[in-house]
Each structure stands twice: as structure tokens, then as C-alpha cells.
Amino acid sequence: MAKAIMIQGAGSNVGKSVIVAGLCRVFARRGLRVRPFKPQNMSNNAAVTSDGGEIGRAQALQALACGVPAVVDMNPVLLKPESDVGAQVIVQGKRFATLKARDYAKAKPELLSKTVESFQRLAADADLVIIEGAGSPAEINLRAGDIANMGFAEAVGAPVVLVGDIDRGGVIAQLVGTHAVLPAEDCERIVGYLVNKFRGDVSLFDEGDAAIAQRTGWAALGVLPWFTDAWKLPAEDIMDIASSKGAGIKIAVPRLSRIANFDDLDPLSQEPGVSVEIIEAGRPLPGDADLVLIPGSKSTIGDLAHFRAQGWDIDLAAHVRRGGHVLGICGGYQMLGRRIDDPEGIEGAPVAVEGLGLLDVETVMSPEKQLAQVRGETRPGGTEVTGYEIHIGHTTGPDCARAWLEIAGKAAGAASENGRVRGCYLHGLFGSDAFRAGFIAELGGTAQVGDYTASVEDALNALADHMEAHVDLPRLLALATNV
Structure with missing residues (x-):
């Protein structure tokens, strides 16, 4: 029976995808059969899977971190925006429909069953499934019919770790504020938290860490310093593309x-x-x-x-x-x-x-x-x-x-x-x-990177080392539950 844990964010772009990739590589290196899973993703940056469908590129990177081929069940619902009000909906790798937001909301019950179906297939061949949320569960106006965060966690009985981004400022408010607005049953599903993207001396945040733990009751699982090699990983967002500007x-x-x-x-x-x-x-x-x-x-x-x-x-x-x-x-x-x-x-x-x-x-x-x-x-x-x-x-x-x-x-x-x-x-x-x-x-010009694939693998291993050094991994794994 597989264990599962879900990584959700106190906001968008807090670093969930990179954290999940790092955790996938950490536990795969320890000999576990690890699989990434994201019930719903919104991205036009897609990957073609080994079974002939398409998923979000972030999940393809996470599959690489696990050392397994990417398959459609790793991201059963992919929304590909075509306009400001509508998106193409990809379900289990294939086009389902093009829907406006209101019509998509009506389709969510059917889509939830598809996400659970994919999750169960994936979990059947895994020791650990690391689930990634989307956006933030603090958007309680979207809770009814949710398939991306707490709605999915509830459907499969997965515990949640909440990630905050200190680089933006206000990380205490991000995490404690999420605790304050969530319904009690959703709040109880969160078992721990991580603070991501810290710059400088991590010990300077000790009091802040204690304040979050005291006000939420959640386990403090670590403060992650800024990961300087993140730019070497395939970018999920176009603005994450890094280069040596002005050179050559x-x-x-x-x-x-x-x-x-x-x-x-x-x-x-x-x-x-x-x-x-x-x-x-x-x-x-x-x-x-x-x-x-x-x-x-x-x-x-x-x-x-x-x-x-x-x-x-x-x-x-x-x-x-x-x-x-x-x-x-x-x-x-x-x-x-x-x-x-x-x-x-x-x-x-x-x-x-x-x-x-x-x-x-x-x-x-x-x-x-x-x-x-x-x-x-x-x-x-x-x-x-x-x-x-x-x-x-x-x-x-x-x-x-x-x-x-x-x-x-x-x-x-x-x-x-x-x-x-x-x-x-x-x-x-x-x-x-x-x-x-x-x-x-x-x-x-002259190319200087001789093996791009090896450079990505090196970055994933460096990310895993980063996780090993700064996350309470035994406790995180102990918090995962059988599904």
C-alpha cells in the first residue's frame, strides 16, 4: 500500500513544483518507488508522455526526478488557457473540451472522479506518492467542488504540508492567515509547514518559526534557503528563463x-x-x-x-x-x-x-x-x-x-x-x-555545455542534497499516510 503526502502553497509560485521535484529525487535515491501527482495544473507548457498524452512540464520534470517515464496519470487534468475567459481542458492526456470558467466549475464532479481514478492507478505501483497542489487553499471562495487542493486531499485522505515563500515578505501572515481562514476540517488536514526561499542566516528566523508553530499547531519541517541552481532546471514559467545577458x-x-x-x-x-x-x-x-x-x-x-x-x-x-x-x-x-x-x-x-x-x-x-x-x-x-x-x-x-x-x-x-x-x-x-x-x-558562437541531460540530473541531485540538509525528512515521511 502506498503512502501519500500533499504539498500545497500559501500562495502561487511559492516553489511547490521545485520542492516536489526535490522530494521525489530524495526518496527515489533512498530506494522508494516514488511518483509525482498533480490533480489539476494550469499551464501551456506541456510535455508529451510515454503513453502518448500530455501533462504539465513540471510533472515531467518530477517524473525525471523519480527516475521513471512520465505518464498521463501524473497530471490527469491540465488546463491550457486559450483566452482570458476560457481554456482547453486536457483529461488523462487527451482533449476533453474547451470551457469557460463557469462551465468548468460544472464539470468538476466528473473531473474529480477522473483525478481519483488516475491517482489510484499511480499509487498501485508506488511506495510513496507526492502530490502537488495548485494556487492556494486559502482561496476559500473556490473550495466548493475543489479538485486541486483540499477537495482532492479530502477525496483520497492525504495529509497536507503547507509551503510559504519568505522571499516575498509576510510569510508568517501567509501561513497563519491560511490557518485563520480555512474551515476547521481543512485546517486539521494540514500536518506541517515549510518556509521556502530564505536568504541569509536561517537562524535569524527561529523566532518567526516558533510563532508560526505556536499559532497553527503544525509541525515545523524546515526553512529552505534560496536554491541557487534552480535556474538550471527546466522552467515552468517563461519568466524563470535565466541567461547570461549581454554575453556572446x-x-x-x-x-x-x-x-x-x-x-x-x-x-x-x-x-x-x-x-x-x-x-x-x-x-x-x-x-x-x-x-x-x-x-x-x-x-x-x-x-x-x-x-x-x-x-x-x-x-x-x-x-x-x-x-x-x-x-x-x-x-x-x-x-x-x-x-x-x-x-x-x-x-x-x-x-x-x-x-x-x-x-x-x-x-x-x-x-x-x-x-x-x-x-x-x-x-x-x-x-x-x-x-x-x-x-x-x-x-x-x-x-x-x-x-x-x-x-x-x-x-x-x-x-x-x-x-x-x-x-x-x-x-x-x-x-x-x-x-x-x-x-x-x-x-x-561556441557551445560550452557538453551534456545538457547530465546538467539537469546534476541540478536535481543538488536540489535533493539541499532538501536533505534543510528539511526534516524523517518526520515528513512519518506524516505521510497510507491511501
């Missing part, structure tokens, strides 16, 4: 309003000789960029309009005239073409729009989503690449005759006549070390 090769990445699957940037951001600069709305694309990389999007046509509204289309045309390089991946690839046609209204009303016209290709949207982990090679040269595809739409046109990738024996991608503008559907290709080195060399 400059890659400009326009921040699309529905940016998706930007993990393509993670390996590049680790390169000391590469600067990955995220360009916010309202800022021009820098004139000294070596490469403009247009990433994926959950709403390609909407983000193309957003791109033009910033004047980035004008900046990009000037960049190309100066001899700069352009790479579009997935939605970015579709934007680079002459036309995008959505006859069935997959992204909204049926419409056809002009693309940026830098590649002689056209894209037709279709309901079928392509989901696959793939392996291929470059053309010419035969450099191995691995990654995944997760997209709707089919792209064709004369520039596809200059395909620069071969996947499963078929030509893939497109390139302009001079080769400076390229596009493809393959995410994650920069994780392939030889490809990344060759690509950076084309831009005039």
Missing part, C-alpha cells in the same frame, strides 16, 4: 500572449556564451540580435495579431534585411508562413489570415492534435535530434522542399532559399547536444 550570441524571444512549450529555451539559457532575452510586449525586437526565435503558441492566430500589434513584424523584417537568422517552432513556424487558414474555427471563429510571409508555406488548422515523442536527424549532415511534437495544423508549400530535418524517414520543417529563416514542429531539439552545438556555431 544574442537570441531574442518575443513573449507571445499565449506562449506555449518554451522548453526549447532551457538548454540555450544554460550556455554561458548565449544570451536568451525575453522581449516583453511594448518593447522592440533588439537590432543586435543574432537570432529571433518565435516560440510555440496556444493560439497562433491570436498571437500573430499580438505580434503585429507590438510592431514586431516590422522589426523582424528589418532583422532579416540585416542578414539575421530566424527560427519559428510550432506556432512560430506557422506564423512565418504566407497564410494560416482555420476553416473549422479551431482557435475561434473560422478565419484565414496572412502570415509574416518569411517562409513560402501555408498552414491549415485541423481538429486532430499531433502528439508524439520523436527522434530524427538534420538534413544534410545527419546530426541526431530528439524531441516531441504537440500541435494542430498541417503546413505545406515550396519551402518545405528545403526541409532541414528528417523525422521517422520523412522530411520535416521548411527553410528560406538562403537558409536564414527556418521553421519546424519539433520541440526540445536544443536538448540534443550535437545539434545545439552546430546551431550555435552557425550563429558564430
Whole structure:
């Protein structure tokens, strides 16, 4: 019988995902069969699983920390925002519906049963399941029908550890305030707490720690100092992308309003000789960029309009005239073409729009989503690449005759006549070390990270060491209960 414990946050972005990844690696190193689980996630940064579905990328990292393949049961409900009021709902790896907030609330009873079903399957093959909440249980206006925090913990009988973020300030109020507003039965489910992201001498917080424990009755499980290597782990949020700005090769990445699957940037951001600069709305694309990389999007046509509204289309045309390089991946690839046609209204009303016209290709949207982990090679040269595809739409046109990738024996991608503008559907290709080195060399730089996968593993082990040093792990494990 598996044990389980749930890590919830006193607010969003307190570091739950990283803490769960660290705990997964800690207990996996101790020989336990550990599995990560997040009942509901909201993210356009998805991963393709070994069983052919999609989950939040944070859970894929946590699976890596456990040393097991990612599967859809690790994140049975994934919300992928398509607009300010609606999201595509992925259930157990597959598209369920596109729902507005009120309609989603009506679907929660059905979705709760799906999350419990996935959890039970996962727990059947585990010694320990570490569950991650979403947002904060202090949002008591969302408690009815909750499937992300206390509602799920109640459904499976899991105890909860609450995490506060001291870097933001007010961590005592975060934790004690949560205790004050929660219903009594939810409060009793919390068995301990962690304080995360402390900078400086941890002993200076001893009195604060005592004050929290006294006012809540929860077990104090540790104060975690700031983990300086967190930037080496694949980013869950686009603003977590770190780089050595101003150094060597400059890659400009326009921040699309529905940016998706930007993990393509993670390996590049680790390169000391590469600067990955995220360009916010309202800022021009820098004139000294070596490469403009247009990433994926959950709403390609909407983000193309957003791109033009910033004047980035004008900046990009000037960049190309100066001899700069352009790479579009997935939605970015579709934007680079002459036309995008959505006859069935997959992204909204049926419409056809002009693309940026830098590649002689056209894209037709279709309901079928392509989901696959793939392996291929470059053309010419035969450099191995691995990654995944997760997209709707089919792209064709004369520039596809200059395909620069071969996947499963078929030509893939497109390139302009001079080769400076390229596009493809393959995410994650920069994780392939030889490809990344060759690509950076084309831009005039030199790759210095020889093994990206090993660097992520090293960061996970360092994170586990960090947990070993600062968390009361025996007590935390003792607080986990059989489910």
C-alpha cells in the first residue's frame, strides 16, 4: 500500500513544483518507488508522455526526478488557457473540451472522479506518492467542488504540508492567515509547514518559526534557503528563463500572449556564451540580435495579431534585411508562413489570415492534435535530434522542399532559399547536444555545455542534497499516510 503526502502553497509560485521535484529525487535515491501527482495544473507548457498524452512540464520534470517515464496519470487534468475567459481542458492526456470558467466549475464532479481514478492507478505501483497542489487553499471562495487542493486531499485522505515563500515578505501572515481562514476540517488536514526561499542566516528566523508553530499547531519541517541552481532546471514559467545577458550570441524571444512549450529555451539559457532575452510586449525586437526565435503558441492566430500589434513584424523584417537568422517552432513556424487558414474555427471563429510571409508555406488548422515523442536527424549532415511534437495544423508549400530535418524517414520543417529563416514542429531539439552545438556555431558562437541531460540530473541531485540538509525528512515521511 502506498503512502501519500500533499504539498500545497500559501500562495502561487511559492516553489511547490521545485520542492516536489526535490522530494521525489530524495526518496527515489533512498530506494522508494516514488511518483509525482498533480490533480489539476494550469499551464501551456506541456510535455508529451510515454503513453502518448500530455501533462504539465513540471510533472515531467518530477517524473525525471523519480527516475521513471512520465505518464498521463501524473497530471490527469491540465488546463491550457486559450483566452482570458476560457481554456482547453486536457483529461488523462487527451482533449476533453474547451470551457469557460463557469462551465468548468460544472464539470468538476466528473473531473474529480477522473483525478481519483488516475491517482489510484499511480499509487498501485508506488511506495510513496507526492502530490502537488495548485494556487492556494486559502482561496476559500473556490473550495466548493475543489479538485486541486483540499477537495482532492479530502477525496483520497492525504495529509497536507503547507509551503510559504519568505522571499516575498509576510510569510508568517501567509501561513497563519491560511490557518485563520480555512474551515476547521481543512485546517486539521494540514500536518506541517515549510518556509521556502530564505536568504541569509536561517537562524535569524527561529523566532518567526516558533510563532508560526505556536499559532497553527503544525509541525515545523524546515526553512529552505534560496536554491541557487534552480535556474538550471527546466522552467515552468517563461519568466524563470535565466541567461547570461549581454554575453556572446544574442537570441531574442518575443513573449507571445499565449506562449506555449518554451522548453526549447532551457538548454540555450544554460550556455554561458548565449544570451536568451525575453522581449516583453511594448518593447522592440533588439537590432543586435543574432537570432529571433518565435516560440510555440496556444493560439497562433491570436498571437500573430499580438505580434503585429507590438510592431514586431516590422522589426523582424528589418532583422532579416540585416542578414539575421530566424527560427519559428510550432506556432512560430506557422506564423512565418504566407497564410494560416482555420476553416473549422479551431482557435475561434473560422478565419484565414496572412502570415509574416518569411517562409513560402501555408498552414491549415485541423481538429486532430499531433502528439508524439520523436527522434530524427538534420538534413544534410545527419546530426541526431530528439524531441516531441504537440500541435494542430498541417503546413505545406515550396519551402518545405528545403526541409532541414528528417523525422521517422520523412522530411520535416521548411527553410528560406538562403537558409536564414527556418521553421519546424519539433520541440526540445536544443536538448540534443550535437545539434545545439552546430546551431550555435552557425550563429558564430561556441557551445560550452557538453551534456545538457547530465546538467539537469546534476541540478536535481543538488536540489535533493539541499532538501536533505534543510528539511526534516524523517518526520515528513512519518506524516505521510497510507491511501
